[in-house]
Amino acid sequence: MYGxxxxxxxxxxxxxxxxxxxxxxxAPMPGCRSYVVARDPSHADALWITEAWTDKESHAASLALPSVQATIARAQPLIAGFDNRHETEPLGGIGV
Known part of the structure; x- marks a missing residue:
């Protein structure tokens, strides 16, 4: 898996x-096992996004989906940036 x-x-x-x-x-995204968005309680403007995918290629392909492209277009003007990004290798759990 890819996270x-x-x-x-x-x-x-x-x-x-x-x-x-x-x-x-x-919308459903092929290969997406888990997608979680959470507020960061220590930073008034921050959100954490945690994703688990069947593989890295499924994640890459999701970025071309019309629903994802529409969400990115709507969200982009509100995003100041990203200050942490980590790739992981999910091994199991609930929802994965």
């Missing part, structure tokens, strides 16, 4: 709006 854990920083004061976009209309 990603990343911290996304919203533009100041835009975290809740960005959160709404990232969670609205989540």
């Amino acid at each position: 990603l854990i990343g911290r996304m920083i919203a533009a100041p004061g835009k975290r809740e709006e960005l959160l709404g976009i990232l969670l609205a209309e989540i």
Whole structure:
């Protein structure tokens, strides 16, 4: 499996709006085993995104899906940046 854990920083004061976009209309993505978006309680503008995929290729292919492209387009103006990104190799658990 292939995993990603990343911290996304919203533009100041835009975290809740960005959160709404990232969670609205989540469509099935082939190969996606888990997709979790969470508030960072220690940073007022940060969100953690944790993903588990069957493989790295499935994740890469998801970025071309029309639903994902639409979400990226809507979210992009609210994203100030990313300050953490880690690739992982999920081994199991609930929802994977």
